[in-house]
Amino acid sequence: MTDVHPEHAQLQADRIYLGWQYILLHPDPGPPPRRPSPAEEPPPEPDAAELELLRRERLQEDMLNRPVRLVRLAMLVLAVLILAVALAGYLAWQFAAVALVAAGGVAGICSYALLQGDRAVRYRVQEQQARDERQRRERDKELFRAQEEHARRYREWQEAKDRHDRQLTWYAVAVPDEIDRVDVAGGTLPGWSALVTLIGATRLYSGGHLTVLDLSEGAIAKDLIELARKGGDDPLVWVLPVDLPKLDLGATLKPEAFADVLAHVVSVSEEHRTTRDLSFDNAILERVLEVLGENATIRQVTAALRALAQVGDPRDDLRYGLITATQLERIGTLFGRGVSDRVVIERAWALESQLRKLETLGTQAVRLPPARLRVVSMDRQAGVFGNRVLGTYVATALTHILRQSPASDRPWYHTIIVAGADKLRGDVLDRLMDACETSRTGLVLTYRSLTPTVRERLGRGHAAVAFMRLGNAEDARVASEHVGTEHRLELAQLTETISESLPGLDGGYTSTIAQVEDGTEDRDGDHADLAGDITESTEWGRTADKISEKERVLQRSREFLVEPHQLQQLPTTSVIVTDATAQGRRVRLADANPAILTFPKTTLGELEDVREAVLALDPGADDGDADPPANLGPPPPRLDWRKGRQ
Numbered sequence: 249m250t251d252v253h254p255e256h257a258q259l260q261a262d263r264i265y266l267g268w269q270y271i272l273l274h275p276d277p278g279p280p281p282r283r284p285s286p287a288e289e290p291p292p293e294p295d296a297a298e299l300e301l302l303r304r305e306r307l308q309e310d311m312l313n314r315p316v317r318l319v320r321l322a323m324l325v326l327a328v329l330i331l332a333v334a335l336a337g338y339l340a341w342q343f344a345a346v347a348l349v350a351a352g353g354v355a356g357i358c359s360y361a362l363l364q365g366d367r368a369v370r371y372r373v374q375e376q377q378a379r380d381e382r383q384r385r386e387r388d389k390e391l392f393r394a395q396e397e398h399a400r401r402y403r404e405w406q407e408a409k410d411r412h413d414r415q416l417t418w419y420a421v422a423v424p425d426e427i428d429r430v431d432v433a434g435g436t437l438p439g440w441s442a443l444v445t446l447i448g449a450t451r452l453y454s455g456g457h458l459t460v461l462d463l464s465e466g467a468i469a470k471d472l473i474e475l476a477r478k479g480g481d482d483p484l485v486w487v488l489p490v491d492l493p494k495l496d497l498g499a500t501l502k503p504e505a506f507a508d509v510l511a512h513v514v515s516v517s518e519e520h521r522t523t524r525d526l527s528f529d530n531a532i533l534e535r536v537l538e539v540l541g542e543n544a545t546i547r548q549v550t551a552a553l554r555a556l557a558q559v560g561d562p563r564d565d566l567r568y569g570l571i572t573a574t575q576l577e578r579i580g581t582l583f584g585r586g587v588s589d590r591v592v593i594e595r596a597w598a599l600e601s602q603l604r605k606l607e608t609l610g611t612q613a614v615r616l617p618p619a620r621l622r623v624v625s626m627d628r629q630a631g632v633f634g635n636r637v638l639g640t641y642v643a644t645a646l647t648h649i650l651r652q653s654p655a656s657d658r659p660w661y662h663t664i665i666v667a668g669a670d671k672l673r674g675d676v677l678d679r680l681m682d683a684c685e686t687s688r689t690g691l692v693l694t695y696r697s698l699t700p701t702v703r704e705r706l707g708r709g710h711a712a713v714a715f716m717r718l719g720n721a722e723d724a725r726v727a728s729e730h731v732g733t734e735h736r737l738e739l740a741q742l743t744e745t746i747s748e749s750l751p752g753l754d755g756g757y758t759s760t761i762a763q764v765e766d767g768t769e770d771r772d773g774d775h776a777d778l779a780g781d782i783t784e785s786t787e788w789g790r791t792a793d794k795i796s797e798k799e800r801v802l803q804r805s806r807e808f809l810v811e812p813h814q815l816q817q818l819p820t821t822s823v824i825v826t827d828a829t830a831q832g833r834r835v836r837l838a839d840a841n842p843a844i845l846t847f848p849k850t851t852l853g854e855l856e857d858v859r860e861a862v863l864a865l866d867p868g869a870d871d872g873d874a875d876p877p878a879n880l881g882p883p884p885p886r887l888d889w890r891k892g893r894q
Contacts, residue, residue, distance in 0.1 A: 259454040259778070259852060263422035264430065264660055264690065265446060266714060267823050267838025268845075270740035270805060271855055274415050277408040281401045284394035316365075320358030327351040418850040419858065421838035423712045423827050425659040428685045431706050432694040432823075433727060434815075435716030437466035440667055440694055442788060442821045443716075443840040447665065447692060448472040452620055453479060453778045456661050459646070462625035463639045463668035464696070467756045469623050471786040471842075476621045478785040479778075483621035485760040488638045489605070489630055493612035494761045497624075498645030503542060505648040507533035510549065512644045512676055514602040516636045526675075532556075532595055539578045540571070546606045553603070555579045557596035605637050616761070625757050636671055643676055650683035660690035669693040674701040685709065698723040706730070712827035716840075717818040724812035731810045731826055737837040739822065740805045746841060747819035749791060779846045792843035810835070 259265075327348050334344030423430065432443065448458050449472065460469045476483045486495050498509060511529040536552045537544055551570035555562045556579050565571050571579075583592045624642050626635040643666065656662065664684065669677060677693070684691040695702045697720060707713040707730070715731065718724040783789035808814045810824070818824075821841040826833060844850050851858060 259450055260422075261454045261456065261658070261661075262425045263420070263450075263854075264425070264427065264663075265420055265422045265450040265852070266430070266443070266712075266825050267421045267446065267821070267840040268418040268850060269421045269836050269838050269855065270417060270738060270743070271419055272412075272415070272417060272805075274408065274411040276412055277405050280405050280409075281398055284391060284398050316358045316361050320355045320362070323351045323355035323358065327355070416849050416851050416858070418839075418844050418847060419855040420852045421823075421825055421836050422854055423825070425690075426710065427712045427827060428659075428709055429681060429691045429693065429711040430714060431711055432692065432714045432716060433698055433702070433706060434718035434723060435694065435696070436820055437464060437468055439716045439820045439822075439840065440464065440466070441468040441471060442842060443694070443714075443823065444468050444665055444667065445472045445475065445786060445788065446840050446842040447663070448621065449475050449778060449782065449842060451660070451663050451690075452476055452481065456663060457620045458622070459662070459664045460621075460623045460625075461639065461642055461646070461664070461666045462623060462757075463635070463666065463671045464694075465626050465628040465635065465668075467625065468667055469625070469665075470757060471788065473621070473623060473757070474785040475781055478781040481620050482617065483623060483760060484616060484619040485623045485625070485757055487625055487627050487757050487759045488642075489608075489634065490627060491759050491761050492606070492638070493608045493610065494614060495624070496610045496613035497642060498648065499610040499613060500543070501645065501648055503537040503544075504534060505652075506544075507537055509641065509644045509648060510546075510599070510603060512673070513606065513637055513641045514599050515673060515675075516602070516633075516640045529595060529599060532592065532599065535582050536579070539575050539582070545611070546603060546609045547611070550600050550603050550607055552579055553596045553600035556582065557593050557600060559597060559600065602637065605634050606641060609641075623757065628756060639668075639671060640673070640676055643672055643680055647676075647680045647683045650680075650687045650689055653687050655686065656688045659688045663690035663692065665692040665694075667694045668696060670695040670697060670699055670702050674705065677701075677705060681705070681709070698726050707826075710828075712825060714826070715815065715824040716822065717820065718815045721812060721816065724815040727815050727824075728810050728812050731824060731835055733810050735810045735835045736807050737810065737824070737835070738805050738807050739819070739837060740839065743819045743822060743839045743841070746792060746843075747821055749794075782842050783846050786842060788841055788843040789846060792841070792846065 330339065330344050330347045330351065333339045334341055339347075432440075435443070444460065448460070448469070451458050452475075460472070462469055473483050473485060488495070498506065501509065507530050510533050511526050514529055515526055533549070536549060536556065540548050540552060548570050551562075551565040551568075552575065554560050554565065555571065555576055562571070562576055566573060566576065626639060646664065664680075666672070666680070672680075681691065683689075695706075698706070698718075703726065713730065715727045718727050783793055815824075819839075821839050823838045823840045825836050825838055845852075853861070
């Protein structure tokens with residue numbers, strides 16, 4: 249049997265790790281078999297036993313022979329009296345002789361009976377001793393056989409105990425790269441933090457690239473950023489709207505794509521707008537951008553929209569150089585005169601009021617070094633509506649960049665995580681999903697609640713669905729119906745123990761853009777020890793490190809059915825993963841806590857892969873003792889998210 253440790257495990261680039269499954273292939277054999285022993289009270293010494301037996305037999309014989317002894321005694325006394333009477337001359341010697349012979353004969357018979365009784369006593373004692381000896385030998389034989397059986401059972405118990413103690417207990421739960429998307433429904437901010445850290449760490453340490461769009465306002469990628477720094481990377485972190493001037497995302501898009509992005513940004517506040525309304529806004533923005541020319545900024549667009557909507561004094565925008573007199577004249581004649589003026593004016597005014605929040609976009613953009621981890625987050629101190637506008641802009645701009653990028657030859661090499669995707673409109677999500685599928689970019693969407701928009705898209709296409717804790721009863725009911733209430737899952741007690749001891753998320757992100765620009769960003773150096781980096785640089789690793797070794801190897805668990813009330817009580821890091829396979833849909837319960845990778849009995853191999861690998865090497869080997877080898881292959885080209893219109 250091979251002992252597997254985290255440092256011996258290998259990340260597989262063609263796997264998307266969502267957690268670890270607690271499985272005991274070899275149950276606990278319990279206490280060792282009890283050693284057989286003779287009777288509790290030791291047997292008496294052989295001499296003492298024989299004497300005691302002889303005493304009891306003689307006592308019994310004496311009680312039986314008492315009448316015989318009395319008769320013999322009487323005969324002896326009678327013989328003495330007859331002899332005395334004969335000597336005294338009172339009885340003739342002829343009669344005395346006959347009487348003496350008769351009395352002596354009776355006494356002799358009694359003596360012979362007593363002698364036979366003594367012989368019978370000795371015979372019974374000898375027989376009893378022989379029986380005791382035979383029984384003793386039988387007991388010794390039985391004890392010997394029992395000890396041999398105990399030795400055999402103990403060897404079997406020892407082997408079972410060794411298998412149980414050395415077996416792996418945490419197996420990776422992953423989905424293959426054929427899966428286009430992972431939809432995560434439910435969950436808390438700490439649970440999302442664990443999942444994002446796990447997915448991000450395994451993608452980065454296997455050579456991939458990751459972009460995180462954090463709409464949760466909960467700084468869920470904070471541990472992942474620290475882990476990336478520990479691993480030798482310099483992640484780029486934009487905190488919006490503070491870093492909006494330095495965000496160059498989509499700054500080089502072609503006018504048609506740029507107009508489409510801005511039209512979707514405006515639609516954030518109008519949930520019930522139709523495709524026709526979006527097309528109308530898009531037409532207005534395209535014509536405005538034609539007037540402004542390529543590489544127009546948001547400030548120029550809003551200035552042109554103010555002129556089109558006849559809001560404010562256009563001379564101010566002329567004075568600041570946002571538009572020219574020629575452009576102002578062309579804007580005035582874009583849509584002609586007549587009834588349509590009022591519609592155009594109203595829409596231009598609405599567009600300007602929404603896009604004003606993006607006016608500083610890219611105004612102070614600088615050339616940044618490439619990074620394998622990029623995080624765009626919303627500042628929790630900013631307004632809710634403003635954050636939705638910014639989030640929609642980033643998601644839509646990413647969509648257009650992906651649409652213009654060639655398809656990767658390795659799925660999931662570049663991965664995008666959108667945390668809080670339920671804050672985006674349905675059509676924005678649809679376009680992002682299609683773009684990721686076409687470019688073979690991995691996509692992870694986390695939804696806080698199962699809104700009607702989310703339910704329509706949950707698991708659509710070739711996607712895996714993961715469910716975390718669902719606080720809402722209706723959401724829990726929908727999730728249980730999706731998974732199937734007939735499934736019985738095993739939950740490790742360690743998952744509940746660690747979830748109860750986890751601290752809450754505090755603070756927010758620290759922007760790295762200014763540090764990179766000023767050259768003050770520190771780099772810890774290159775590291776390849778994922779388990780060690782998790783322990784040192786993440787809150788998950790530090791929390792698990794504080795738990796005693798005895799609690800970390802705790803192997804108790806409980807089973808539960810997938811029912812709504814159980815889904816509402818899932819531990820923070822528990823994830824129910826469902827995906828389709830050739831054998832049908834499979835359902836697995838995983839723990840997304842990244843610190844489990846540091847445990848001594850964790851493997852990055854999936855349960856089925858480990859079994860196949862072990863049986864291929866040794867058909868007689870035990871399950872769960874080795875990791876399948878990884879075949880990473882050459883990395884594909886890196887996706888440049890700033891690549892856009894030329």
